[in-house]
Every structure is written in C-alpha cells, then in structure tokens.
Amino acid sequence: MLRKIVSSRRIALVSILLVAASGSAAAQSLPFTGLTGSWAGAGAISLSDGSKERLRCKATYQVSNGERRLLQSLRCASDSYRFDLNSDVVSQDGTIAGSWSETSRGISGSIAGRESGGLISAVIDAPGFSASLSLSTRGNKQSFSISSEGDIRNVTINMSRN
Template sequence: MAGTWSGPGTVTLDDGSSERIRCRATYKVNGPTMEMVLTCASDAYRFNLQAAVVAVGGEVSGTWSESSRNVGGSIQGRGAGGSFQVIAQAAGFGASIALKTTGNKQQIAMKADSQFRAANITLSK
C-alpha cells in the first residue's frame, strides 16, 4: 500500500447532488504504523484528509484531520490483508470508511452524517 495512488471518484452532498472528483493518496508505512494523506477536488468541492494509524492484531486505531474544514478526531476499526473498515469520529461528525486494496487497485468508500454524505473513490498506483 505504501506510495502514491491516484484516480477518480464521486462525492455526494447532503442535498443529494453528486460531483466527480479527482483524488491522490500518499501512504507511508513503517511496520504497524501508517500515515495517509488523501486529497480530492472537483470544480466546486475539495477535501484534504490526513490520518495516522497503528494496526495491532487486526485492530486499527489512530487520529485523523481534515484541514480545509479544521476538524479532526479518532479512528477505530479493523483491518488485515489490504482491507480496512474503520469509523472516524469527531465532535458532531461521524463517518464509516472502507478501504480495500487488490494488486494495483484500491477502492475507498466513505459514508458520513454531515454536509459531505458519501464518497466513492477508485485509485491505482
């Protein structure tokens, strides 16, 4: 998973509208720890998600932040073999994130309870 990945996706907003986005993710892996930066943008929408997690015995925990909205919090979940299912939480915000890596392809699906309702992203190396 380490390295830079990029590709297209869609983001769905609370009014039901959706937009195509272009994303780039950078991962730094060091043993059980991973740092991630995911930047996605469309003509009208942008987010910059950063996370630092540690995986021990299939349990994943860490912190996340989104710089354009100045929000951040905790991440908890499970992961193994290139597949992760986590919950990102902060005051007034919650999102489920599923990430699956197969070969040089990566699928990211996010569902949230805020103005940003969902994102589906396909990345490749």
C-alpha cells in the first residue's frame, strides 16, 4: 500500500508538472496562443533515494476562451510506470490556476502561480506534497524544472511541438 501511495505521489507530481509546462507562450499577449496541437518530450526524475529515471511524454492541447483556457490530455511513461492525465488550466491577468486528474489512479490536485512573458513561477499541491515550479516557453519549445522535499526531488522536462 505504501508503495502504491509513493507511486501515486510521483505520478501526481510529474502530471501536474506537465500541466504547468503548458502554461504560457512567450512574448505573446495571450498566455496559451500557439499551444494547440500535439507536443512530445523527454526528461528525468530524480528521487530522494538518489535514483534517476528517464521520462517520455506526449500531449495534446486544446485552447479556448480567447486563448486563456487550456485543456490538456497527456500520456507519460518511464521504465517503471505509465499515467494518463487530463487537465484544465486558466490564466487571467497573469495569474495561473488549474486542476488535473490522473484517471487510472483516481488522484487529483491543483496549481497556482504567476506568468509573465513566457515564464511561470508556481506552487503545485496535491494530497501529501507541495512543490515549486519554474517554466519557460519559447516558440515551439518548453522547458521546466520542479523541486520538492518529498520522494521526487527534481524533475526536468523538455517538450517540442510535433
């Protein structure tokens, strides 16, 4: 049971990271302009025990509400797990807020922060953990990192539009 909780927390953290990665398009007045479509990427997860795993992801973004609302469908996998994420993120006057759910494990959480000029700083929360997020989107490229004091210490992911 403890292993399932730790695994669920890892998946939730990575999921919300990827939701946040979709948060902004640089140098554009509307935060989600240009994100519609398919994206893919890779990165790494560093765990508290010192281990590190490679991560591969594919995402589909739909933008609405005057380019201020983003719906995301995301699938990620590492050597030890897979997850499917659905998310809904909204930006208003530089404030980012959203919710997500990981359907196969029945977990969910929230994100809150600020965006400006393609950069996002946010706090992500879910039952059992909290983490800080830094994100940059430039044209067809996204990169971010997240830091936590929990089981997942650091996550870095780079995504590109397909």
